[in-house]
Amino acid sequence: MSARDRTGSDPNEPDMGVVSQVHALDVALFQAIAQTESPALDRVMPLLTNAADYSKLWVGIALAMQNSGSRRTRRAATRGLITLGITSFAANQVTKRMSNRKRPELLPVPLARRSKRLPSSSSFPSGHAATAAAFAAAVGLESPAIGFALSALAGAVGFSRIATGAHYPSDVIAGFALGAGIATLGGRLVPPVEPIPPNRSEPMPIPQPPRPRGQGVVLVINPRSGGGRGTRILAEVRVALPDAEIIELAPDADLVAVLDAAAQRAQVLGVGGGDGTVGAAAQAAMRHDIPLAVFPAGTFNHFAGDLGLGSVAQVVRALADGNAGRVDVAYLNDQPFLNTASAGAYPEFVRIRERYERRIGKFPAAAVAAFLIARTAPTSRVRYDDKEIELQGMFVGNSVYEPRGFAPAIRTRMDDGLVDVRLLEAASGLRGIGFLFAVATGRIAHNRRYHELDVPRFEMDILDGAVPVARDGELGEITDRIEIRVDYRALTVYRPPGFAD
Incomplete structure (x- = not known):
């Protein structure tokens, strides 16, 4: 029997490490793709990879989605762009700096198939693949049908990075994993807006005379x-x-x-x-x-x-x-509001969140605001539903808001006959840290110091002094009792057809 065993390996030679084996497989797959003669690959792959440079392809798709008549599609585009930006930073400014992998040798790649722009940064991971997967996966959280179509396009972009000689296959796989992982984490932190169940009552249309020139x-x-x-x-x-x-x-x-x-x-x-x-x-x-x-x-x-x-x-x-329909109008202490009302520390929470949200996004801004409010805001002893709590802040929405948690953003219905009440109990020390952890991990709904109620009416007494209230962003009176109710479908408003989408 020869010095080599039946597997073909030499027992006197050291085993190749996992990294070396992966690299050898990478090189073999890369060369197999490069040596595949295909006029279609020569024409399409450079065009596709160049279109994805600097995320131009995804930004263009997002802009087209923003011009859609569907609110769900516009939300999907916004989530996709935010996730893309975070992923681009993570891939290009963090992960690549932790790696120093050389780019593949271009000799096997046909000249016609090579990209015009040859990057000089680390090959691992593929930034194009990461942003492609991030955008497609994030859009899919809000709109599964569009996300499914984009996932095929993202896969093609990833393959184009191999075909044009920019990356090894494992670079692209790692990029896909990074982008999809960040999108998944984003879905945990800021849950997508749930579609309206088919058994929910439909909006009530109130047809009006056509006014194409604004008559009346x-x-x-x-x-x-x-x-x-x-x-x-x-x-x-x-x-x-x-x-x-x-x-x-x-x-x-x-x-x-x-x-x-x-x-x-x-x-x-x-x-x-x-x-x-x-x-x-x-x-x-x-x-x-x-x-x-x-x-x-x-x-x-x-x-x-x-x-x-x-x-x-x-x-x-x-x-x-x-096209017109009816929407609810809510009241706090007999004063109406169309969107939201708040009491205690929540008006200050909203002010801080809105100060930061255009720079860092709604959820990170909400986390910053929650941290600052937890440190500085006064609390109040309150009673509702025959129980007492130490209240830190209170949010009230006219109709139910999404997502659930302490960063409500949008309503899928405006005529459900309910007010969305969210209460935050005071917490300090380890309990305060636990609350912030729940905010940061998207688990606030499971935190015992956070309460949500979707009700047609709500009453609460302030036991140790009056608190300020606000309606639709306007500061209101100081009161020691809060009464909230909703006037079901009280206001007729013009809106596009299918506006609940």
């Missing part, structure tokens, strides 16, 4: 709202709705009086401004029993956004088609 519409708009956005909206409305009457709010105008006078002579009351202005317009529309058309002229446009009205064109289309 009286629009009250604050041109200074939204950092100048109001002025741009105003210019668009003058062109799109030439028959509408437009009232520009003066800085010293009596908002309630102006809206009431406009509603008296209007068939449709239009409004453009911040959430406080929109709330006042809603009250005027309800008093005079006319529908409301909301133009997104504010900074955040929470109400218009939840209606699916992100542009003047969408409002104009709803007016032209006569």
Whole structure:
């Protein structure tokens, strides 16, 4: 028998390490792909890999998705872009700096198939593969059908990195794992908005006469709202709705009086401004029993956004088609709010979160705000449902908000007859650390110091002094008793068809 055993290995030679074996397999697979003669690969692979440079392919797809009429598709695009950005940083600025793997030898790769841009950074992992997987997986959390299609495209991008000679197969596999892992973690931290169950009651349409030129519409708009956005909206409305009457709010105008006078002579009351202005317009529309058309002229446009009205064109289309429906109006101590109300430390929590969320994202900003509030905010002893707790903060939503947890962002329905009440108990020391850990891991719903109630009515007594409340971002009174109720489908508003999607 020869010196080599039956497996073909020499017992006198040291075994190859796992890394060496993987590298040998990498080289073999890389060369097999490179030596495959295929005019199709020569034409398509460079185009695909170049399109994915600097994530241009994914950003373009996200922009197209943002122009979709579906709120779910737009949410998917936003999640995809945020996850892509985080993954790009993790792959290119962290993981690659921890590795120093040389790029493959390009000699076996046909000249026609090579990418125009040959990177000089570490080969491990593939940044293109990581961002491709991250975008596709993140989009799939919100929209499985689109995510499935994108996963095939992501796989093709990953293969193009091997075919053009930029990476070994294991680099691409590692990139896929990194991107998919970050997307999965993001889904844990900020759960996707759940689709509406098919057995839920459908929205109530209220057909209106078509108003393609704005006939009968009286629009009250604050041109200074939204950092100048109001002025741009105003210019668009003058062109799109030439028959509408437009009232520009003066800085010293009596908002309630102006809206009431406009509603008296209007068939449709239009409004453009911040959430406080929109709330006042809603009250005027309800008093005079006319529908409301909301133009997104504010900074955040929470109400218009939840209606699916992100542009003047969408409002104009709803007016032209006569698409309207009814939504709930909630009340805190008999004062109405359309979006959210809060008490205790939560107004300060929201202020801190909104300060940071455009720079670091909604959930990281919520974690920062929770940390700061836990350290500095006063607490109150309260009683509700025959039990007492030490309250740190309180959030109330008009209709149920998603995702669950302490960073509510959007409503899938605005006419469910419920208020979304979320209470945070005070916590310090190890309990405070446990709460922050629950926030950071997406497990807050399982934390005993956090409470959620979806109810038509809620009452709470403040036992050791009054607390401030806020409605739709506007600071309200200081009170020692909180009564919350919802007026079911009380307000008629224009919205696109299928706005609950």
